Amino acid sequence: MKLRVRALQIRVRAENGLFGCDMTFPDGLVLLRAENSKGKSTCLMSILYALGLEGMLGASHQVPLQPVLLHEIGTDEGDQRVIDSYVRLEIEGEAGVVTAMRTAAGDSMVQKRISVVYGPDLTDPSKAYEMKDFFVRLKGDADSEHGFHAFLAEFVGWKLPVLSRFDGTRTILYLACITPYFFVDQLSGWRDIKARMPTYLQIPEMSRRTAEYILSLDILRIAIANIELGEREELLKKRWAEIRQRFMASLPRIGIVPRGLPESLPSSVADVLAPALLISVDDKWISLNEYATTVTQRARELSQQDVPTTATASTAAVEELAQLEDQFGARLRKFEEQQVEVRLVRDQVAAIEKRLKSLRENYRQHDDDLRLRKRGGALKIRSAGDECPTCGQHVSGVLVPEGANLRPMVLEENLAFLRDQVATFREMHADAVRTAEGKAKAAEALSSELGDLAAKLRAQKELLRSRSSSPSVSDIQERLRLQTRLVQLDQAKAALNELAEHLERFKNDYKALLDDRKLAGGEKLTEADKVKLNELQARFLEQLKLYQFESYRIERLTIDAYTYRPSNEGVDLGITSASDAIRVVWAYLLGMLEVARVKETNHPGFLVFDEPKQQMVRGVSFEALMQRAVLSADFGQQVIFGTSQPVAEIEQMLAGKKFTMLNFGDEKIIKRIA
């Protein structure tokens, strides 16, 4: 990862001439020195603007530059209207040196274009360089071919992670999210470390994820692997449902019930099995094989006999007809009863589902409460410790009158209670679904049986009406029925074979997923991560000492293993005094830069500090900071500082050290050129 600013050029054309500035930036500490309000911040913001990274400042699409580049410039002949203006920035990255140009004063579409010249066009201008236009601050600037941030990320060597949003959609970790780790603006960058996180981008846990990315922690890779595994699992779940559905649809509708093959994906590969098939005969469930044997046997028996004539058949025929009619009536009543039962049990399933939904919602609300309570101390909410915010007495943690005749469960107890309830209702649900399926299948079997009986009845009546020499219709019917049934049973067998093939392939993919999941492991810090965080912590604390931080006892401070931000005995450092807030930002961001010297991280090796507002720096040990920042030269890193410190003081502070000073004295930085 590498990003260095090599040269900056600003041009403003006014009615009475051309104004601007040119500067170059070597490695190491570069001090951009000028008196206050002479244009330091404008230059530093121009760097941000030229890279299209102003999104870190907020959702606004207004150009974050001073009026001097946009509307009106103060000149030796009074204020003049700005006709047009642009910023050009030569940068060096892993992929060489390019020069980016972006218009400042102009219409908003022109401002969304950044022209890139593939070469050091400011320090070594040439007509031979290739050029390409990119767009920025429009949808797709981070991930499409003509998006500038996609280009910039590749240029710097960043491969930005893709995270998942709350609603399940994916989003790339935008460059604007990681910019606050190497660019501190004057206005609010110094308030505290997270002040500049562009939360409007709606990326969950953005400040954690960006810190993980900058430090290149394994835990982020694990988290991303888990997101991908989650997606693969979703696909497999869908495929499982499809396989199951296709199988169920290809079964002949004669009331066959599969035992096994649950609706939702089983949790272990061993349970991915072809089901046993059952069929309901005379209200008993028997295996399909058994049934097939019976049917085949009966068919064979019949085929060995001649078809009887009506005369031989009709002696018992009247009696048989009466019997059949009785049977049909009884089965029909049974069928109607079954229909009612099916409806009832389906209603039950729906009711349980409704209850489960509301239990889950309730559980989620409790879980939110628990998570918020855990952060309650850091947020200084007294109620989070079940403490009355007025009098400090114990309170119940629910919004009911204290002392009323109620004994609310404490949160954890309530959560456990809800977990039990959910578990119970899930069992009930699974049970009810099984029952509903069984009942529906039994009804299907009975319906097919009713069809057979009706056919038999018709045949029997036909038989009694027909002449005595003709063959028995009911016998023929029976033979036909058995033949059809045999065909249907073959269909079921074929469906089962096809299913087995699908399941075999499915099993392999499922096993691969479960193996990968085991390999990915849980989302926690690895040993290597901890080493990096310790390194950051050591450097952070060391600097606080040098900078004379005094809000808390330094030995109590740590870099939190969850938020990766400075914390005081587990509580986010939060707001300290203005000057200590500055020390914390210095120490933390410089610490990140320093870790990149000894560990592999994604830090660009580049840091810009605009000067904090005057009233905030009082008593801040600027000297210690500069001496620390000077070390960046030894590691080929770059730290750019805006400052108004007097030249003599700077030279004294950094006597004998290697640094660069771009001194503009008390002149305006952007001045007349022509």
Place this chain on the structure above:
Amino acid sequence: MNEDDDLGAEGEATIILHPRNQPFPGQFRTVRRLALLTLLLQTCRGEQASLPQLHVLNWAVRTPESRRAFLAFVQGEVPPDEAVVRFDPTLPRAIQYALEEEIVSDRDAVQETLEGNAEVRVSEYRIKLTDKGRAIAEAVEESVVLVDERIFLESLNKKVTQAMVDELLKWGKK
């Protein structure tokens, strides 16, 4: 312990009842509601709201059903009589807690009363988010809590006007 002992020589059994704590709906949990209140106020213009406004938003965000009904109403798909606002007696309590925690403030309104030159009518009473409340809202936005509620509030896109609130409440009274 031998169970027979409990039955006693005379065959009398002693039954001891242990009062069990009651489960409560998550809606009642104080900390969650304080955090939610900061989000509701952030949905309002100037991060402040009147009590009726808060009652409406509080009802709207409550359940998946109310969220759906309210969104439909905002988009003009449902007449207000189908989205009937329920006043939640725990809201004033939550506001009381929030005032004590200094997450919100009603000081502007109260001060005017003390100075006494003009009566501050109930309709002018406003609850306003404080810096601390804003910090809590920011912390919520950074973590994985109140997710459904946030998705809902975002989709409102600050489009809840006083007129809508009045319309809903008017229907509630009929």
